[in-house]
Amino acid sequence: MRRSLVLTIALLAGSAHAGDAPPPPATCSLPELASIDFTTMPEGMIALPGAIDGHKGGFLVDTGGLAGVVGWGTAKQLAGPIQRSNVSGVFPGGTQLDFGVFADRFDLGPLSFHRIWFLVAPDRMMDANLIGEIQPHAISDTNFEIDFLKGKFNLFGPSPCPGHDVYWTHDAYAQVPMTLDRAGHISVEAMLDGKPVTATIDTGAQNSFLSLKAAQHVFGIDAKNPGLKATGTASLNGMAGASTYRWPFASLTFEGIEVRSPDIVIYDTGNDTRDAEMVLGIGVLRQLHLYIAYDEKTLYLSAAEAH
Amino acid sequence: MKPLRLAGILAAAAISGAAASGFSDFNAGINARNDRNGNDVVRFMSRALAAPDLPQHLRATALHDRATAYVELKQPDLAIADYTGALALVPDDYNSLIERGALYGEKKQYDAARADFAAAIKRRPDLLAGYASHAEANLDEKKYDEALKDYNDGLVVSPADPDLIVLRGEALRMAGRYDEAIKDFTYVVDNHSRYTAAHILRARTYQQSGKTHAAVSDYEDAIDLEPDNLGLRETAGIAQWADGSYREATRNFTRSAADPKLAAFSYLWLYLTALKRRSSADDFTQNAPKLDLASWPGPIVKLFLGQAAPDDVFAAAKQGEADAQKDRVCEADFFVAEWQLSRSDAASARSLLSDAAAACRDELPESFISRTELARLGP
Numbered sequence: 232m233r234r235s236l237v238l239t240i241a242l243l244a245g246s247a248h249a250g251d252a253p254p255p256p257a258t259c260s261l262p263e264l265a266s267i268d269f270t271t272m273p274e275g276m277i278a279l280p281g282a283i284d285g286h287k288g289g290f291l292v293d294t295g296g297l298a299g300v301v302g303w304g305t306a307k308q309l310a311g312p313i314q315r316s317n318v319s320g321v322f323p324g325g326t327q328l329d330f331g332v333f334a335d336r337f338d339l340g341p342l343s344f345h346r347i348w349f350l351v352a353p354d355r356m357m358d359a360n361l362i363g364e365i366q367p368h369a370i371s372d373t374n375f376e377i378d379f380l381k382g383k384f385n386l387f388g389p390s391p392c393p394g395h396d397v398y399w400t401h402d403a404y405a406q407v408p409m410t411l412d413r414a415g416h417i418s419v420e421a422m423l424d425g426k427p428v429t430a431t432i433d434t435g436a437q438n439s440f441l442s443l444k445a446a447q448h449v450f451g452i453d454a455k456n457p458g459l460k461a462t463g464t465a466s467l468n469g470m471a472g473a474s475t476y477r478w479p480f481a482s483l484t485f486e487g488i489e490v491r492s493p494d495i496v497i498y499d500t501g502n503d504t505r506d507a508e509m510v511l512g513i514g515v516l517r518q519l520h521l522y523i524a525y526d527e528k529t530l531y532l533s534a535a536e537a538h
Numbered sequence: 539m540k541p542l543r544l545a546g547i548l549a550a551a552a553i554s555g556a557a558a559s560g561f562s563d564f565n566a567g568i569n570a571r572n573d574r575n576g577n578d579v580v581r582f583m584s585r586a587l588a589a590p591d592l593p594q595h596l597r598a599t600a601l602h603d604r605a606t607a608y609v610e611l612k613q614p615d616l617a618i619a620d621y622t623g624a625l626a627l628v629p630d631d632y633n634s635l636i637e638r639g640a641l642y643g644e645k646k647q648y649d650a651a652r653a654d655f656a657a658a659i660k661r662r663p664d665l666l667a668g669y670a671s672h673a674e675a676n677l678d679e680k681k682y683d684e685a686l687k688d689y690n691d692g693l694v695v696s697p698a699d700p701d702l703i704v705l706r707g708e709a710l711r712m713a714g715r716y717d718e719a720i721k722d723f724t725y726v727v728d729n730h731s732r733y734t735a736a737h738i739l740r741a742r743t744y745q746q747s748g749k750t751h752a753a754v755s756d757y758e759d760a761i762d763l764e765p766d767n768l769g770l771r772e773t774a775g776i777a778q779w780a781d782g783s784y785r786e787a788t789r790n791f792t793r794s795a796a797d798p799k800l801a802a803f804s805y806l807w808l809y810l811t812a813l814k815r816r817s818s819a820d821d822f823t824q825n826a827p828k829l830d831l832a833s834w835p836g837p838i839v840k841l842f843l844g845q846a847a848p849d850d851v852f853a854a855a856k857q858g859e860a861d862a863q864k865d866r867v868c869e870a871d872f873f874v875a876e877w878q879l880s881r882s883d884a885a886s887a888r889s890l891l892s893d894a895a896a897a898c899r900d901e902l903p904e905s906f907i908s909r910t911e912l913a914r915l916g917p
Contacts, residue, residue: 271599273606273633275568304664304695359632359665380561382595437572494569514569518562536561 259392264373267340267384270360274437275513277377278361279384282338283349284309288362290339292377292384293435294523295416295510297328298369299337301349305362306332313351320350328352337370342386344370364435368415368525376522377434379535393527399520402537407485407530409523417523418508419530422484423493426450429508430485432523432530436512440496442503443476452478454499465498473498485532490515558585560592564600571603579607598627602634614641630661636671643675651675659691666692670705682713700726704736711739712900716747734763738770741777745906750781761790768797772804776903779807780910784815792821802829802839809842810876834866838873848874868898872908879911888915 269277270289278289286305297320306313309332316331328350337347347370349363357364367375367386376385378399390396397404409432410418417432426449428441446452452459460477476497483493494514522531567582583604586592592600605620621638625631639654652675659668669692676685689706693699707722723740726733741756757774764770775790788811795804805822812819826839837854840846851874855866875890891908898905 268595270628271596273599273603274572275565302664304662308664354665359636359662359667380593382593494573514565514572517568518565535565536559 259390259395259398261374261390261396261398262388264386264388265340265342267386269382269384271379271382272358272360275517276435276437277379277384277513278358279339279365281340281363281365282336283334283363284311284336286362289358289360291357291361291364291435293364293366293433294368295431295433296364296366296435297350297414299334299347299349299363299365300328300352301332301334301363302354302357302361303351304354306349306351309334311335316348316350326353326356339365339370340384342371366415368411368523372525374522374524374526376520377516378520379517380520389526390524393524394529396522396524396527396529397531397533399522400533400537402533404531404533404537405485407532409528409530411525411528415525417530419485421509421511422482423495423509424450424480424482430483430511431508432516432521433510433512434516436510437514438496439493439510439512439515440498441509443474443497443499444503445509446478446497450478452497459497462496465496473500475499560586560589561596563589564592564596567600567603571607574610576607576610579603580611583607598624598631601627602631605634606637609637609641614644617641630657632658632661632665632668635661636667639671639675643671643678646678648675648679664695666696666699666702669695670702673705673709677709677712680712682709685709686713698729700730700733700736704733704739707736707743708739711743711746716743719743720747732763734760734767734770737763738773741774745777745780746900748909750777750910753777754781754783754786768794768800772800772807773903775804775807775811776907779811779814780907782814784811787811788815795821795825801825802835805829806835806838806842806873813876813880835869835873838870841874841877848877864897865899865902868894868902868904871897872904875908875911884915888912891915 267279269279269292272278272291277292279292281288281290283301283305286308288305300320311333313330313332316329320328330351331348332351334347334349335345337344352364367373371386374387374390376383376387376399378385394406407419412418418429419432421428421430428449443452443454454476458478462475462477464472465475476499478495478497480493480495483490483495495509518535520533520535520537524531563582563586567579567586570578570582583600586600587597587604601620601624605617605624608614608617608620618638618641621634621641624634625638628634635654635658639651639658642648642651642654652672655668655672655675659672662668669688673685673688676682676688686706686709689702689709692702693706696702703722703726707719707726710716710719710722720740720743723736723743726736727740730736737756737760741753741760744750744753744756754774754777757770757777760770761767761774771790772794775787775794778784778787778790788808791804791808791811794800795808797804805826809819809822812822822842826843829839830836831840834854837846837851841848841851851870852867855870856863858866871890871894875887875894878884878887878890891912894904894908895912898908
């Protein structure tokens with residue numbers, strides 16, 4: 232039986248950027264807006280307590296997702312009408328979300344937001360303990376921290392001391408430049424077996440994965456390669472089926488971080504492009520303590536158990 | 539609080555990697571769960587749950603994931619214990635309620651199952667799984683009216699849901715309310731033309747209400763939707779055989795015989811079809827000896843090959859666990875009756891067909907096909 236994902240994370244070096252950083256101010260306290268206890272779902276993803284127009288339930292934190300998504304079952308109970316969306320959302324697997332609904336009020340922990348647009352998704356795409364999904368940055372223009380060890384999702388205002396935001400540990404950490412697309416999705420540069428790849432930080436993905444087309448383009452790995460092990464099929468968001476494979480990748484490195492023997496699912500839906508990014512899912516991410524500073528375009532990382 | 543240089547970082551990594559913690563075991567368990575490796579889930583989550591430093595907020599998830607792994611490993615009692623532990627920590631966890639309820643149902647502890655499903659419905663009245671599961675527990679106890687109420691409750695939430703309407707139709711069929719069942723299936727067929735199960739279940743209902751030609755038509759529509767479904771082809775072939783469409787039946791049995799799991803019965807049906815067509819049974823005589831004749835329905839095959847007697851078939855049918863015995867006796871009654879018909883012994887055949895018509899479960903094709911044959915034989 233194949234051993235389950237075992238990642239050895241070695242913090243190799245702080246980035247040159249980090250190493251050259253000036254010393255921090257004597258006092259640097261991030262302005263905390265909220266500290267919310269999250270629940271950990273069976274797949275390892277995290278859900279925050281929230282409410283849409285008073286309908287309470289869990290919301291998946293999905294940094295790789297759409298701004299706000301609510302299930303049909305809940306959407307139908309809202310006062311506002313479900314209406315065709317000006318902008319459709321498309322989930323991996325091809326599920327298209329064409330309808331949406333305005334929530335007069337969206338509560339996330341102690342925070343409240345007004346007049347928020349949610350796309351409406353089939354309930355089968357969501358865990359039954361969830362009523363929606365959020366891409367937090369799209370709802371709230373704040374920085375946030377995910378402490379998987381303590382089960383805390385903390386939101387912060389702009390740092391008074393940019394570049395010195397790590398407050399939770401005296402242990403090693405790294406700071407990684409990140410880019411954001413128009414939807415707020417986070418990408419960082421990484422090296423996979425010595426080849427440059429772009430990795431999307433996706434807290435809504437249970438696995439890390441790469442399309443077969445991309446694997447073929449970047450690494451010359453095709454479906455006939457004897458080293459490519461077929462592992463069956465998987466459903467993407469409960470919709471499209473994909474053939475899945477494993478390849479014995481040896482190393483995934485970021486600035487300051489190496490993941491040895493990364494467990495990356497190679498998938499083939501038959502409709503993928505060679506330019507697809509690698510997605511870094513929750514299996515890897517939950518071994519880290521993350522602070523996403525959108526205003527600094529920087530991702531701060533330490534080991535999850537660093538203190 | 540600053541980024542460390544290389545030496546310090548490597549040292550820190552070595553320290554963090556040296557001692558496994560409840561948290562790291564929990565993460566390994568999560569990854570094993572996502573890799574569908576049940577044994578590793580049990581191993582890592584057990585270690586995590588035994589670790590004094592596992593954060594309290596992760597215990598319910600650890601118990602839930604271990605319970606799900608126990609289900610996969612066919613250890614339902616351990617799974618129920620873990621779901622119960624998870625629910626003690628998070629009483630309104632919908633998934634644990636549904637999954638524990640299903641396990642209670644498998645153990646025929648229907649009151650406990652219904653209690654879990656009712657709690658799930660209370661937790662998420664907008665989701666249909668709770669209604670369908672509650673109904674299934676009622677159906678298992680043949681409480682048809684209660685099951686129909688469950689489906690109707692779900693249809694209040696989602697009035698046109700095709701899955702619930704099909705399930706309600708099936709409950710009506712099981713209750714013998716064929717006209718109402720056909721109405722439900724027809725609604726789904728008319729509004730979701732590619733819903734294969736609606737065609738199949740309506741076909742079965744037509745069969746039970748004696749409308750074999752309508753049944754054949756529905757099965758043929760279903761095959762158009764799923765041409766590679768060999769089990770469906772065998773079922774359709776039996777309906778065509780009952781309807782006297784022997785050429786079409788031969789075509790479907792020939793296809794279904796390609797599936798090793800279906801081959802023995804498919805070749806038997808090819809033989810019966812050849813008898814009706816008064817043609818040679820070459821498919822059967824050439825291929826039947828190559829089948830595994832030691833396992834069921836091997837004794838029936840041997841009967842038609844002239845290598846066994848009816849008593850051998852009935853003796854073999856009465857082996858194994860009770861539910862399987864009942865179905866085998868049903869099959870033995872029907873096929874031995876057909877064998878007797880092939881030897882012009884109509885009186886013996888009529889007796890066995892009457893037994894089959896009375897005793898076979900509705901879900902078995904021998905149930906309706908025996909009645910069809912009795913009608914052909916006349917009084």
